[in-house]
Amino acid sequence: MQPDDSINVLGGKLSACSTDPMTGFFRDGHCNTCSADQGVHTVCAVMTKEFLAYSKYVGNDLSTPRPEFNFSGLKPGDHWCLCAGRFLQAHDEGCAPLVNLTATHQRTLDIVPLDVLQANALHAN
Numbered sequence: 001m002q003p004d005d006s007i008n009v010l011g012g013k014l015s016a017c018s019t020d021p022m023t024g025f026f027r028d029g030h031c032n033t034c035s036a037d038q039g040v041h042t043v044c045a046v047m048t049k050e051f052l053a054y055s056k057y058v059g060n061d062l063s064t065p066r067p068e069f070n071f072s073g074l075k076p077g078d079h080w081c082l083c084a085g086r087f088l089q090a091h092d093e094g095c096a097p098l099v100n101l102t103a104t105h106q107r108t109l110d111i112v113p114l115d116v117l118q119a120n121a122l123h124a125n
Contacts, residue, residue, distance in 0.1 A: 006032055007106045009117055017044035017103040018079035021072060031081040031105045040111060044103035045082040046122055047074045051097040054090055079103075084111040091116055098122040 006014040019029040025041045026032055033042050045051070052063045052074060062080070065073040074080055079100065088111060090096040099120045108117065 005106070006030065008102050009104045009106055009108055009114060010101055011106070012102060014105055015044075015100070015102040017081050017100065021074065021078055021080070023079065023081045025081065031103060033105055033107050039083040040085065040107060041081040042084050042105035042108040043082040043087040043112070043117075044100040045080055045087060045097040046100065047076055047078045047080055048095075048097050049076045050095045051090055052076065054093065054095045055086065058086075058089070060086065084108045088112045088116070091120065096120050 008014045014030055014032065016029045017023050017031050022029060024030050024032055025034070025037045031042045031044050033040060047062070055062050062074045065071065082097070084107075087096060087099070091112075097120070099117050100122050101117060104117065
């Protein structure tokens, strides 16, 4: 598997999201994607207490360590390649995490409008 073009939602080169914890569909620190990425893990999101609680509530516990998958669990402040659909769902529910636009893959725009991403931008990217 090769990642799709590494272009961000602003049209520039895709920046790294996080290597600590290591994130991404390819576990390369980037929110790259490909056709095998059914969840579209393309939004570089900054975890918050509210979002982690919401994610757990809707069935995706990202905060509990899972050593069998080499996953230490996420905490507020961690950057993570989040599924675009889950981000949009959290946005609609009023608990979307902040987004690093330069590290969010352009394929996100197939699911989340750019103005929604910009409204949740971490800073002026």
